[in-house]
Amino acid sequence: MKLTFSATSPFARKVRISAIELGLIDKIEFVPTTVTPTTMNEDYSSHVNPLRKLPALILDDGSTIVDSYVITEYLDDLAGGGKLIPASGPKRWQVKTEHAIVQGMLDAMLLCRYEKMLRPEALRWPKWVDDQWDRAWHGLKWFEERPDTFSRPLDIVQIGLVCALGYADFRFPSCGWRDAFPRLVAFNDKMMQRDSVKATLPPAA
Amino acid sequence: MKLTFSATSPFARKVRISAIELGLIDKIEFVPTTVTPTTMNEDYSSHVNPLRKLPALILDDGSTIVDSYVITEYLDDLAGGGKLIPASGPKRWQVKTEHAIVQGMLDAMLLCRYEKMLRPEALRWPKWVDDQWDRAWHGLKWFEERPDTFSRPLDIVQIGLVCALGYADFRFPSCGWRDAFPRLVAFNDKMMQRDSVKATLPPAA
Numbered sequence: 001m002k003l004t005f006s007a008t009s010p011f012a013r014k015v016r017i018s019a020i021e022l023g024l025i026d027k028i029e030f031v032p033t034t035v036t037p038t039t040m041n042e043d044y045s046s047h048v049n050p051l052r053k054l055p056a057l058i059l060d061d062g063s064t065i066v067d068s069y070v071i072t073e074y075l076d077d078l079a080g081g082g083k084l085i086p087a088s089g090p091k092r093w094q095v096k097t098e099h100a101i102v103q104g105m106l107d108a109m110l111l112c113r114y115e116k117m118l119r120p121e122a123l124r125w126p127k128w129v130d131d132q133w134d135r136a137w138h139g140l141k142w143f144e145e146r147p148d149t150f151s152r153p154l155d156i157v158q159i160g161l162v163c164a165l166g167y168a169d170f171r172f173p174s175c176g177w178r179d180a181f182p183r184l185v186a187f188n189d190k191m192m193q194r195d196s197v198k199a200t201l202p203p204a205a
Numbered sequence: 206m207k208l209t210f211s212a213t214s215p216f217a218r219k220v221r222i223s224a225i226e227l228g229l230i231d232k233i234e235f236v237p238t239t240v241t242p243t244t245m246n247e248d249y250s251s252h253v254n255p256l257r258k259l260p261a262l263i264l265d266d267g268s269t270i271v272d273s274y275v276i277t278e279y280l281d282d283l284a285g286g287g288k289l290i291p292a293s294g295p296k297r298w299q300v301k302t303e304h305a306i307v308q309g310m311l312d313a314m315l316l317c318r319y320e321k322m323l324r325p326e327a328l329r330w331p332k333w334v335d336d337q338w339d340r341a342w343h344g345l346k347w348f349e350e351r352p353d354t355f356s357r358p359l360d361i362v363q364i365g366l367v368c369a370l371g372y373a374d375f376r377f378p379s380c381g382w383r384d385a386f387p388r389l390v391a392f393n394d395k396m397m398q399r400d401s402v403k404a405t406l407p408p409a410a
Contacts, residue, residue, distance in 0.1 A: 040336075050310075050343035050344040051340045051343075052339075063299070066305050070298065070302055073301070074298055093270055094268070096270075096275045097275055100272040100274070101254070104272070107312075119330055119333065123328045125324055125325065131242050135250075138250040138251065138256075139255040141255065
């Protein structure tokens with residue numbers, strides 16, 4: 001199977017870390033792919049993902065699996081199931097909910113990035129960036145105030161969260177999350193000891 | 206349990222249709238809620254969903270389940286499992302992938318809506334709207350060209366898709382999807398015969 005990815009995509013990074021942790025990394029061929037909002041890509045839209053997003057997992061029969069969450073659940077299932085996502089019970093819904101929050105935080109950060117870097121300067125709307133950043137920031141606060149997330153065995157929430165923090169460091173280095181959220185700092189330091197996390201850091205900005 | 210929702214949210218509509226089809230509608234108290242980008246809501250951000258999005262399912266113990274996909278999967282599980290989302294096998298990944306595409310189509314439509322209605326007129330960027338609309342449109346094309354989606358027993362993809370088409374009618378009535386996608390028209394007409402779909406139509410724009 002093949003994974004479309006870029007080294008800077010936090011969504012692709014989540015799948016890469018998951019694949020390493022699940023022991024599946026050698027089964028995946030990584031296909032560097034560039035997708036940029038406002039740049040059309042008829043081939044990718046028609047045959048891989050009409051949303052024109054990364055990552056997409058292309059199976060040997062040519063069918064596609066998206067998005068990064070579904071890919072991770074698929075890999076987890078391939079690895080036996082219940083590894084990074086609890087198979088049943090209340091923990092299952094807690095993990096899925098927390099992961100949806102992390103996903104939304106990353107969506108919000110990317111919208112901030114597009115507003116600040118892609119949109120012509122004269123058309124930028126600070127209230128929009130403030131609004132999106134507020135979502136990401138409240139997400140960080142959410143986890144800071146619910147530290148049981150950090151003490152569970154490794155799961156998709158922790159992997160997603162370290163990707164969100166890494167993306168904040170990569171694209172918003174002066175946002176100040178380390179000063180505001182000491183528990184997240186300790187969590188991030190602990191996660192950074194994993195080879196999977198170190199090996200997938202985004203390149204220097 | 207309670208569901209935060211608005212009558213105009215296509216994501217909330219997906220959950221409402223699912224709850225009706227799963228026979229769980231009477232177990233849910235519906236709480237009309239307004240969330241608007243650029244309008245902060247500290248209480249909702251801190252206690253319900255830091256992403257400030259609808260819908261959220263609030264369980265009797267006060268914990269929250271988000272997003273609309275996770276809520277639907279939770280309700281499906283409550284109803285016995287495997288009703289709207291196949292429990293295993295290749296169909297499971299197909300349905301989850303197609304649902305992720307529908308979700309992204311709706312995200313793109315909402316970004317178009319915010320750009321056209323919420324953002325000050327002088328700050329609008331037509332290329333952004335064109336880009337987001339292209340994603341939604343390619344999503345419609347994706348399903349038009351893969352009509353086996355329409356012939357399966359009712360599932361979360363079909364429910365999501367009828368919500369996306371309803372949202373297109375509601376917010377983008379001149380977008381022309383009916384002229385471009387005849388199979389989607391037939392699918393939508395068929396879905397409109399369901400009480401769950403009729404009862405949850407958005408109000409007149």
